[in-house]
Amino acid sequence: MAKEKNNKKSILETLGESQVWKSIIRSGVPRTRRQRMHAVLGSVFLHLHPARLPKHAVKLGYTWCMGGLSFFLFVNLTITGILLMFYYRPTVEYAYTDIIDLTEQVPLGIMRELHRWAAHAMVLVVWLHMLRVxxxxxxxxxxxxxxxxxxLLMTMTMFLSFTGYLLPWDQLAIWAVTVGSNMARAHPFIGHEGPGASLLAIGDINLVHIGSDVRFALIGGRFVGEATLLRFYVIHCIAVPFIMMIFMAVHFWRIRKDGGISGPL
Ligand code: HEM
Structure with a gap:
């Protein structure tokens, strides 16, 4: 009877021996420490994470968990951001009213508020992570x-925050981005009022002027308007998150390659 019981395979074991499981995880269900390490090394997702963790690396007092929280907030923002994209239309006609609708009609304003609060939190948490490091x-x-x-991740976090700020298309947003983007005028070389801009000329023709400098490229014109809204929408929803995902993968992989989380002195 006891022998019969021992011969019975658990659901996990049966699953682990199936072809479907092995084609995905490759190593089957890991039982020993060595097999567990192989499972981590054989999976592209788990591979980003170290196969072994020293005790101090999971101590809250050492890492403050701020790196992990930054990533958690990024995932949260990606999910709620995708949900918002189903409803929000980035045009001068609809942007403002769509946001009001999302705030007032969706129960507890849940999607918009989750996204907004997670965005504020991420800026704070990434700074705290940098402070800890x-x-x-x-x-x-x-x-x-x-x-x-x-x-670079920090710069992109701030840029996400800046581009997202315009999307509600209210007075606060429009004037904040007007002020913010005006700073780009003074950028060395690529801002038309910045130092060195006048050096970039062919004969008498200035290459960097009010209609060709970095501010013009950023806002899609000389003033914040329809083109700016669309430009910021694409940068905010696609371009920057995509680049950030690549850099996060490099960041996590490098922690592993640099010998795991640094130790306390
Ligand atoms: C989106 C932003 C970021 C994410 C998601 C992120 C994520 C992480 C995670 C999960 C860790 C390991 C756990 C921990 O130390 O808390 C880590 C470690 C590290 N991060 Fe970040 N990070 C971000 C931004 C930054 C910034 C702004 C800096 C510095 C300028 C930075 C520098 C480092 C360094 C040097 C380590 C290794 C720390 C060690 O070995 O003790 N990270 N990061």
């Missing part, structure tokens, strides 16, 4: 490259 000296070799990747 700085305080523990984790920017030092061999992690200096990953610090650089982090700086």
């Amino acid at each position: 700085f305080m523990t000296g984790s920017y030092k070799p061999p992690r200096e490259f990953n610090w650089g990747v982090g700086v």
